Amino acid sequence: MTAVQPEKKHREHGQSQQAQAGQHVPQGRQDYYDTLRTLSQASVDQHFDAFKDIAWDDPAMAVFLDDDRFILNDADEIGRHPWYKALPRQRQIEIGMYRYAQIAKVGRQFEQVLVAGVMQRLIWMEDNNPEFRYATHEVTEETHHTQMFQEAVNRFAEVTGVQVAGASTPFKLIVPLITSAGAWFPEAFFVGILAGEEPIDHLQKSVMRAGGSHPLIDRIMQIHIAEEARHIGFAHQYLEHHVPRLDPVRKHILAVLYPIIMRGLCDVIMVPSKQARRDMGIPDQVAKEIWWDSPDSRKTLRDMFTDVRMLADDLGLRNPVTKLIWKAVGIDGKPARFRGEPASATH
Numbered sequence: 001m002t003a004v005q006p007e008k009k010h011r012e013h014g015q016s017q018q019a020q021a022g023q024h025v026p027q028g029r030q031d032y033y034d035t036l037r038t039l040s041q042a043s044v045d046q047h048f049d050a051f052k053d054i055a056w057d058d059p060a061m062a063v064f065l066d067d068d069r070f071i072l073n074d075a076d077e078i079g080r081h082p083w084y085k086a087l088p089r090q091r092q093i094e095i096g097m098y099r100y101a102q103i104a105k106v107g108r109q110f111e112q113v114l115v116a117g118v119m120q121r122l123i124w125m126e127d128n129n130p131e132f133r134y135a136t137h138e139v140t141e142e143t144h145h146t147q148m149f150q151e152a153v154n155r156f157a158e159v160t161g162v163q164v165a166g167a168s169t170p171f172k173l174i175v176p177l178i179t180s181a182g183a184w185f186p187e188a189f190f191v192g193i194l195a196g197e198e199p200i201d202h203l204q205k206s207v208m209r210a211g212g213s214h215p216l217i218d219r220i221m222q223i224h225i226a227e228e229a230r231h232i233g234f235a236h237q238y239l240e241h242h243v244p245r246l247d248p249v250r251k252h253i254l255a256v257l258y259p260i261i262m263r264g265l266c267d268v269i270m271v272p273s274k275q276a277r278r279d280m281g282i283p284d285q286v287a288k289e290i291w292w293d294s295p296d297s298r299k300t301l302r303d304m305f306t307d308v309r310m311l312a313d314d315l316g317l318r319n320p321v322t323k324l325i326w327k328a329v330g331i332d333g334k335p336a337r338f339r340g341e342p343a344s345a346t347h
Helices: 005-020 029-044 089-122 130-160 168-184 188-209 215-245 248-270 274-280 284-293 297-303 306-313 322-328
Strands: none
Touching: 029 130, 029 188, 029 215, 089 130, 089 168, 089 215, 089 248, 089 306, 168 188, 168 306, 188 215, 188 248, 188 306, 215 306, 248 306, 284 297, 297 306
16 A cells, blocks of 8 residues: 555646646546556566676576577577577577577667667656656666676677677668657657567567576566566557547558568567578578568567557558558558467467
8 A cells, every 4th residue: 555655646746736737637648647657656666677686696597508498499480490400409509599699689779779769759758747757767677678688698708709790780770760750750669669579578478488498598588578568568558648649641651650660670679680690500591481481480470460450450550551561561460359369369
């Protein structure tokens, strides 16, 4: 009960300020603001510190070159491909270590883009808007994620002597354009947030359901899954609140951009860059089959987007014209009936 009292007082204080100013808050906006306050309190009550909540110096967390736990399981697109399964054990371990480090580095870079774009949005924000408080909670959590990811990458580099490639050069070159969208087209920017967070969340949950991997990787994924649930929830709530208020032109532009952003940023997160594929020794033909030319890989791609298809439908962004774009970029299909519905239930 005591944990709720400060939040209740804050809400009543905000409402009284608006009342004194003669402002009327519509019920829909009030419900949205109440949800943001609930998310903010959750960030206060349960959050993680990159250097307190991971036992980096525990011997169980140590990274060694000869460790079968780094062999990729079938939850990973590389791990379930026959080419990978046919490799010698030690080569499987080496590729698995690089793969985990590469995902962590790209995750760090994506979180940096998120932080920069959100801050550009907040610089314009008016007073007494609960979006400011929750968004800064999220930024705080994301900076811990960047530290967590980079520390893991550093440990892999110390053991292997290999610097992983991270995101592709074209992506890094357009980062200023992406982050600036946080100010001039925040709805598109938040679609981009979901485009990065949903695929990595899908992959991490799949790996954990399949039995996990090394304890260090498992702990990082546990923390990331727990906090990304709030971040994904906020992105959904933000779009549900703001998109219906767009003018028709901007809403149409967003409907066209939505599937393009989803597919483009999914590839940034999920598909290793050319340099990373070269480092892992993945043949070009195998890479094509893994991302996304085979029937199995195309289903995996579609399955990542059941929740965002549902959101697009709810927002009126999927119509006969834009559905052609969804199909063209390979992420069409049935929407989820509820958030988090197992993908197999939608097919």
